[in-house]
Amino acid sequence: MTELVVSRPEGLYCPAGDFYIDPHKRVTRAVVTHAHGDHVKNGCARYWTATPGYRLLKERLGAGMQVRPYDYGQVFELGDARVSLHSAGHILGSAQVRIEVGGEVWVVSGDYKRDADPSCAPFDVQRCNVFVTEATFASPQYVWPPDGSASAQIAEWWMANRAAGHASVLFTYALGKTQRVLAELMRHVGVDETVYLHQTMTKLVGLYRREGIAMLPTRGVNECGGGYDFRGSLILVPPQAFGTPWLRRLAPYRTGFASGWMGADNGRAAKYDRGFTLSDHADWPSLLRTIEQTGARRVLAMHGDSRVLIDTLRARGLQADAIDTPH
Known part of the structure; x- marks a missing residue:
């Protein structure tokens, strides 16, 4: 052959x-x-x-x-x-x-x-x-939960953190996972809810919008002035920003990670407050x-x-x- x-x-x-x-x-x-x-x-x-x-x-x-x-x-x-x-x-x-x-x-x-x-x-x-x-x-x-259940869990976690007076910092990969989360959340929260983005994600989200992909409204964290109050907000951040001083401006916050690696007992979820099994x-x-x-x-x-x-x-x-x- x-x-x-x-x-x-x-x-x-x-x-x-x-x-x-x-x-x-x-x-x-x-x-x-x-x-x-x-x-x-x-x-x-x-x-x-x-x-x-x-x-x-x-x-x-x-x-x-x-x-x-x-x-x-x-x-x-x-x-x-x-x-x-x-x-x-x-x-x-x-x-x-x-x-x-x-x-x-x-x-x-x-x-x-x-x-x-x-x-x-x-x-x-x-x-x-x-x-x-x-x-x-x-x-x-590795067996993923039914379609849409992970994004529903993210929405519930976000709203629970809002009620407790915390921001929700969700670590997602900048290309693909971030845009999927923004698109899937439209089914679970108000379509006017604004999600905040790390600066590495803003241009990529914009390119998805140019291709006609419907997503929640977004705003860059770097567009917000010093002392901006992020309590109650959802902020999407790339995993490499975990533990960096940049996160201090978002406090008080709870952390989550959306990844297929959350779908097994491999210890990766331990450093986050919450893990969501969502894989590409x-x-x-x-x-x-x-x-x-x-x-x-x-x-x-x-x-x-x-x-x-x-x-x-x-x-x-x-x-x-x-x-x-x-x-």
């Missing part, structure tokens, strides 16, 4: 198309699944990405980079490969990369999730011969369901510890192995 995707030091490489997917080093041709920093290498000669994530990728790369956007499902040719991008449901503009050469079809998933998310398009199952899947949460202990990756049941739906008889797993997943798939009669990536 011809290998349509192989692992190289630069990243996943398609020999037939002479391009890389989410390369780790500078290359001539880079197909980018989404705009998270660990999937984007600055300085490549040319980039291809999905149209909904085009502005996010341009923001990540800066001016002067050659980025070609393609609509979901639009076919383009790179070398001898027919390539198309299909929604991965991870964040705005996230994509799976479908590669077809001589009737053989491989799909590289990128990061993906199957839960409903009003801030991005849902996962689009692609039938294929070989499926390259992420394995970030590839363990039976597939949980264990979703990984297995997705692989089955693709119809792939061969699965290559990337990102994370894939040993349990590989053993499970082999027991089900599939060919399964890990594929090295730099991420």
Whole structure:
């Protein structure tokens, strides 16, 4: 069988198309699944990405980079490969990369999730011969709560803190998780409730709004004068700001963290007042369901510890192995 995707030091490489997917080093041709920093290498000669994530990728790369956007499902040719991008449901503009050469079809998933998310398009199952899947949460202990329940819990926590005279400082990743929280909270609180943002999030939220994503009103913390009273407010802050002096201006406050890592007893939640299980990756049941739906008889797993997943798939009669990536 011809290998349509192989692992190289630069990243996943398609020999037939002479391009890389989410390369780790500078290359001539880079197909980018989404705009998270660990999937984007600055300085490549040319980039291809999905149209909904085009502005996010341009923001990540800066001016002067050659980025070609393609609509979901639009076919383009790179070398001898027919390539198309299909929604991965991870964040705005996230994509799976479908590669077809001589009737053989491989799909590289990128990061993906199957839960409903009003801030991005849902996962689009692609039938294929070989499926390259992420394995970030590839363990039976990771099972996410029903859609919307985490955001409902966040809203309840916020209002309880308000009643107690505290601000609610919720740590969320700046790209993807922040916007999802802002969009999902519209179902649980008044649509005129203003949420405050750390300065690293304001431009990214604005780019989502330009793509038509409905979210609660926001205001930057840095737009508020000294001595501003944040009691009763929800403030979204990136995890790297935890424990920094910047937080002092928000006191008195309670802390929370929204992440899939809150979904297991791994000690990560201990430093927060509250943990909310909300992930932008597939949980264990979703990984297995997705692989089955693709119809792939061969699965290559990337990102994370894939040993349990590989053993499970082999027991089900599939060919399964890990594929090295730099991420």
